[in-house]
Amino acid sequence: MISVLIIDDHPIVLDGSKLLFQGVEDIHIETESDPTNVLSQMQTTRFDVFLVDVNMNAKNGIVLAAEIKAFQEDAFVILYTGDDIRSYYPLILEKKIDGVLSKTVSRDKVIQTIRSIVQGDLVLPVDFINFINKKMQNNCEALKLTKKETQLMTMLMDGYTNKMIAEKLNVTQRTVERYLTQLFTLLDVTSRVQAIEVVKEKNLI
Amino acid sequence: MELTNSKRKSFWLILCTYIILGLYVLSISYLTPFIDIHLKEHKGSWEIAELTYVEWASQRNISVGDVILEIDGVPVQEVKRLEYDPSIRGGKQLVIQKNNGQVFEVHVSHVDIPRQLYMQLVIPSIYFVLTLCVTLYLSRRKKTIPLVNLMIAFIFSVSLAYISSGASARGNHLGFLVNSACLILSLVLLLHFLKNYFRYLGVKWVFVENIKFLYVLPVVGIVLRLIRFIQPKFTSIDSLLILSIFFLLLITILWVVLRSYFLYKLPQIKLLFIGLVVPFLPFLFLFVLPKVLIGQPFLNADIGALFLLLIPFNLMLHQLTERLFDIVYHITRLQYYFTISFFSTCWLAIGLFLLLHLSSFELFVSTLFIFVSIFLVLYIKEKLDYRERKVLFSSKGNHIHKLYQTIDKLGDVHRVEQILSHLVNEVANHLEVKAVSVITYEFETKEVKSTGDLVGSSIDIKSILSLNPGEIIKKGDFYIAFIHQDLNTKRWLAIGHYHMIRLKAEELLWLELLLTYTNTFIESTKVIEELMDELQTLQQSGLKEPIWLKKLLWLRVDDEKFKFAQEIHDTFLQEYLHTARQINLLMTEENQEVTQAKLTILHEQMIHSIDNLRAYCETLKPPLLTSLGLNAALERLAERTTERANFVLNTSFDRLYLEDEQLTLIIYRIVQELLNNAVKHSQASIVDLELYELDNGFGIMYQDNGVGCNLDGIWNSNSLGLQGIRERVEAFYGNLLIETEPEKGMYIKIDIMDGRDADDFSINNR
Numbered sequence: 001m002i003s004v005l006i007i008d009d010h011p012i013v014l015d016g017s018k019l020l021f022q023g024v025e026d027i028h029i030e031t032e033s034d035p036t037n038v039l040s041q042m043q044t045t046r047f048d049v050f051l052v053d054v055n056m057n058a059k060n061g062i063v064l065a066a067e068i069k070a071f072q073e074d075a076f077v078i079l080y081t082g083d084d085i086r087s088y089y090p091l092i093l094e095k096k097i098d099g100v101l102s103k104t105v106s107r108d109k110v111i112q113t114i115r116s117i118v119q120g121d122l123v124l125p126v127d128f129i130n131f132i133n134k135k136m137q138n139n140c141e142a143l144k145l146t147k148k149e150t151q152l153m154t155m156l157m158d159g160y161t162n163k164m165i166a167e168k169l170n171v172t173q174r175t176v177e178r179y180l181t182q183l184f185t186l187l188d189v190t191s192r193v194q195a196i197e198v199v200k201e202k203n204l205i
Numbered sequence: 206m207e208l209t210n211s212k213r214k215s216f217w218l219i220l221c222t223y224i225i226l227g228l229y230v231l232s233i234s235y236l237t238p239f240i241d242i243h244l245k246e247h248k249g250s251w252e253i254a255e256l257t258y259v260e261w262a263s264q265r266n267i268s269v270g271d272v273i274l275e276i277d278g279v280p281v282q283e284v285k286r287l288e289y290d291p292s293i294r295g296g297k298q299l300v301i302q303k304n305n306g307q308v309f310e311v312h313v314s315h316v317d318i319p320r321q322l323y324m325q326l327v328i329p330s331i332y333f334v335l336t337l338c339v340t341l342y343l344s345r346r347k348k349t350i351p352l353v354n355l356m357i358a359f360i361f362s363v364s365l366a367y368i369s370s371g372a373s374a375r376g377n378h379l380g381f382l383v384n385s386a387c388l389i390l391s392l393v394l395l396l397h398f399l400k401n402y403f404r405y406l407g408v409k410w411v412f413v414e415n416i417k418f419l420y421v422l423p424v425v426g427i428v429l430r431l432i433r434f435i436q437p438k439f440t441s442i443d444s445l446l447i448l449s450i451f452f453l454l455l456i457t458i459l460w461v462v463l464r465s466y467f468l469y470k471l472p473q474i475k476l477l478f479i480g481l482v483v484p485f486l487p488f489l490f491l492f493v494l495p496k497v498l499i500g501q502p503f504l505n506a507d508i509g510a511l512f513l514l515l516i517p518f519n520l521m522l523h524q525l526t527e528r529l530f531d532i533v534y535h536i537t538r539l540q541y542y543f544t545i546s547f548f549s550t551c552w553l554a555i556g557l558f559l560l561l562h563l564s565s566f567e568l569f570v571s572t573l574f575i576f577v578s579i580f581l582v583l584y585i586k587e588k589l590d591y592r593e594r595k596v597l598f599s600s601k602g603n604h605i606h607k608l609y610q611t612i613d614k615l616g617d618v619h620r621v622e623q624i625l626s627h628l629v630n631e632v633a634n635h636l637e638v639k640a641v642s643v644i645t646y647e648f649e650t651k652e653v654k655s656t657g658d659l660v661g662s663s664i665d666i667k668s669i670l671s672l673n674p675g676e677i678i679k680k681g682d683f684y685i686a687f688i689h690q691d692l693n694t695k696r697w698l699a700i701g702h703y704h705m706i707r708l709k710a711e712e713l714l715w716l717e718l719l720l721t722y723t724n725t726f727i728e729s730t731k732v733i734e735e736l737m738d739e740l741q742t743l744q745q746s747g748l749k750e751p752i753w754l755k756k757l758l759w760l761r762v763d764d765e766k767f768k769f770a771q772e773i774h775d776t777f778l779q780e781y782l783h784t785a786r787q788i789n790l791l792m793t794e795e796n797q798e799v800t801q802a803k804l805t806i807l808h809e810q811m812i813h814s815i816d817n818l819r820a821y822c823e824t825l826k827p828p829l830l831t832s833l834g835l836n837a838a839l840e841r842l843a844e845r846t847t848e849r850a851n852f853v854l855n856t857s858f859d860r861l862y863l864e865d866e867q868l869t870l871i872i873y874r875i876v877q878e879l880l881n882n883a884v885k886h887s888q889a890s891i892v893d894l895e896l897y898e899l900d901n902g903f904g905i906m907y908q909d910n911g912v913g914c915n916l917d918g919i920w921n922s923n924s925l926g927l928q929g930i931r932e933r934v935e936a937f938y939g940n941l942l943i944e945t946e947p948e949k950g951m952y953i954k955i956d957i958m959d960g961r962d963a964d965d966f967s968i969n970n971r
Binding site for chain 2 (some may be wrong): 054055060061062082083084086087090104137146147148149152159171175178182183185
């Protein structure tokens, strides 16, 4: 029995999605229209798979996915979106999500994908290979820090606080936080210590 | 009250004593003309040894060697005094025997000897009245002056000493006593006055602390004179003793003043020294010293004493003027003019002596004349300079410095009321006056208001309404100066002088300049105030943007809405209408297979329609911009463009760190427009697109090898989308460069600065 939580802030879509699974014996469906309630629901009920809409007003699906993964390590998160799913291929590569489904695909495909993912398979369209190829091409060109990134990293390595950086660059602290988040995402790290390690390791400066 | 009452009583007592004694001694002088004949004893009779009024004597046929028989009807042998004081001082009638035995009678009246009339009667009388007036004025009007009582006493004693000299010279006993006592008393009073005055100045007293005992000296003087009546032999000595006491006191005063001056170098003491001591010098060096040392004065006492009369008035002026004049200023100016006059006089005198061979007397007189003339000319020049060109002799540049400071201070305030209160403070401080206020007159209500204690109504407004900027006039108790005038009000500065204070030329000039500056200050401040008020009303009413802008925005937004509605109507709505009809047809279709086949087609149509709609949505709101960032969104945009375009697209997007988050959308829109443009119009085979980091911002470079266009035509056609790019670039004060020609492709370069600086209007001027 696979328990699935579908999260979508459009009630009509949510009903339609639930209908897809009518008569499927091995899948149990719950729905949630408010993404901010998900974490509290997870405390009482355990779900194996989360079908998450990306474009939600209250909370972005990608952010929610990260929260779910943080709360429950073995949860499978599948983005279920009306957008072009190719946009989200990088997230699969970064293991932030376990799969991505277009809302326009057939019922069979949705069920099949869920079943496969729970078994540890990756189910994706063929063009994912193109994405990987391109990515590999890009990776051959080694990552090179821009001027601003070099400046930020140098300050981090010199032990500057956010406040000091803000003063030095003459911007607000909030802007510095934004810069660092952007930089950490690029380096695929979550803290300044890791960032410094990565930069040293890859000899980026 | 009791104290002041007793003070008043003692004042009146002193005044009455002065008047009675003064009138008495003057009457003595009036009753007996002064003839001053010195006698010598010759064979038991008194011969004339020396005549003072020689001219008169020769007219009356009196000559040296004549024998005096009677004085005022008394035989000469009965005048005991002559033994010790062989002289006739005053007399109305003399009986004289000439050498040839002729005896005749001489009647003397005042008019006979004009010199003695003036010296003994007229001048003393004038001085008597003058003293009265001055002391009454001082006691009535100038009670606030420190030590005024001592000063009055001093003036009285000097006056009495002087006017009693006539009576004393005529041998009047009371005259003798009054003269001797007052002569000494005046100096004791002066010493007392100096002591208190120095304490007032904060100067240490260098003479003995207890000087009250000195008041014994006048009594000693009286006693010495009294001895003369008991013991006539003493007559020749008492004058000498009294003069010695006088001399000692005088030396003491000189020493005290000089020593204090050298210790403290106060200009007040210097002036005091000049004012007090110099008038004594003729008397001291021409009468007292010769009389004591060689027994023969160079100058008659009456002429020497004339100089002394200056002392009380010097003292009074000194006291009065301390508030009126800046002593340092006057002394330095005096020195300055004196030096100039002295050296030029010396030069001219040498010239006169060498060229004209003048006698020493002529040279002396002409030198004196030249000196005084030059001195006066310098003062006249100063007055003229001030009147014509506003140039002044300046001792320290103090006023200019003060003016600078004041203007500096005024520059810090931004409200008219503040400026006015600053002005009042500065004027009060600088001119050291208390009664300074601003008078405001409202034209409409004809209301007069004034700050401070002054009552505005006490000034006749009509008379000062015509005052011009920079004008200062004296009116009643006030100096009135024009400050400022606008449509509703007129303002003046009133400085109360109450006839106590006289502003000197330099101070008036200072005030005039200050007021001119203030006038300008107020003008500009008014403008600022008005602007501030306008801003405040704007803020209060919450109108942050002008209404026209709001209107324009709404019009633009509605325009856009209509555009989207039209697009949706033309595309998706038509597709859905078609789908709905198809489904409607299917509802009546009975053949299962046909239904199935048609549904499959319908589903495909729907999927296609959904794709289109999604693309449309993506154009309106870039989906990745907020979730995955600018670079992901741009990459995606490039991919999508490649899918539908016929050209090779080479892109390179730098990772940007932008302070202004709005810029990401702007960049996305610009790139979107550029690519749209390329797809729709360029007909290019290769398109290069770069987004790159700049020192403080970013740049976008677009290049294609397409058909290009006529640059002039770009802005006239709406379809190009370049219009939108330009507007966006302009909104962020960026630079846009387009190079294109028909069939020569297109090159576009955009620079936009990032950060708060970019909000500054100054960037617009770069």
